[in-house]
Amino acid sequence: MLLRSIAVLAVANVLNNRVAPRLAPLTSAAATAALVAMARRSGVPWQELGFEHGRRGAAIGGALAAGVAAVYTAGVAMPRTRPLFQDDRALSLSRARVLEEALVQVPLGTVLLEEVGFRGVLHGTLRRTHGTVVATAVSSALFGLWHILPAIDMARANPALGALTAGETPGHLDTARVVAGSVISTAAAGVFFCELRRRGGLTAPTLLHLATNSLGYLFARIAGKQPSPSK
Numbered sequence: 001m002l003l004r005s006i007a008v009l010a011v012a013n014v015l016n017n018r019v020a021p022r023l024a025p026l027t028s029a030a031a032t033a034a035l036v037a038m039a040r041r042s043g044v045p046w047q048e049l050g051f052e053h054g055r056r057g058a059a060i061g062g063a064l065a066a067g068v069a070a071v072y073t074a075g076v077a078m079p080r081t082r083p084l085f086q087d088d089r090a091l092s093l094s095r096a097r098v099l100e101e102a103l104v105q106v107p108l109g110t111v112l113l114e115e116v117g118f119r120g121v122l123h124g125t126l127r128r129t130h131g132t133v134v135a136t137a138v139s140s141a142l143f144g145l146w147h148i149l150p151a152i153d154m155a156r157a158n159p160a161l162g163a164l165t166a167g168e169t170p171g172h173l174d175t176a177r178v179v180a181g182s183v184i185s186t187a188a189a190g191v192f193f194c195e196l197r198r199r200g201g202l203t204a205p206t207l208l209h210l211a212t213n214s215l216g217y218l219f220a221r222i223a224g225k226q227p228s229p230s231k
Contacts, residue, residue, distance in 0.1 A: 001042045001125055003160035006142065008034050009117050016109060017149040023110030032113050045216040048124040049116075051203035057200030061207025064196075068211040072219045082223050088157040090220035098221060101216040110213060115206045118143045118190065119197040136194040144187030 012031040016024040039049060053197070075081040098199060103206035118139045126135035154161060155178040165181035 001038060002122070004038060005035055005117070005121055005125065007148065008038075009113075009142075012113060013146055013149060017153070022105075025104055028109050028113035031117045035117050038213070039121045039125060042125065044121075044124050047227065048128065050120040050124065050197050053199070053201035054203050057196075057203025058207065060196060061204040062201040064208040064213035069215055070207065072215055073103070076219050076223045076226065082226055083157075084161050086158070086220050086224035087154075087161070087216070087220045089153065090217045090225045097218050102217045106213045106217070107210055111206060111209045114143070114146070115193075115202050115209060118146070119193055119205055120202055123194060124195065132198070136191055140187045140190030140194060143190035143193075144183040144185075145231065147182050147186045148179055151179040156177065 008031050012027050015027045019029065036049065040046075066157060072085070076085055090101070093101065122139040122142065123135045126138055130138075151165075155163075155175045164176055165185060193209065196204040196208065
């Protein structure tokens, strides 16, 4: 069950990042359905997959999402941190494509599969046999590795954020260090998301994840219209 789930996630990762990115919502929806079906056939109940605590999860996730919006607003307003938001992956898109990314691609193509796959199916399956600590560690480590391909793209599209992730200066980026930094940071985020999942089901990390990614496109556009610190 575990190996089959990892295989489904690996195939979806390559399809979404390299083969057919625009079809990511369809690919992710199919992969999510397959993962849930495999888990249910293996006897994992809905509660252990994270489909619980909906009201509490909405309160926790909503508060954290509001916090993300506040941090992004402050970050774009400050010249020193504004370059972190100036991402070519958003700035090169038309307004319609930005809306598509924020409202379709991110929720269905990214957040759905990552939350149900890592915090739901992988975490729930591992916790049944190995306990919470192992489930959190393994699912979070795999979540970090999941971001190898996106990190390669980030090094090219957002040098400032890539440099922060790698601990380097934007003019001397080492892609390998950016990838390593991204894997470590997203694995750490996975641990935090697992704790949110424990307290508020899948709803809590899903809302935080959605706010972090979707609002990123909006604030990237806002940052792109502001003068850079060197101007």
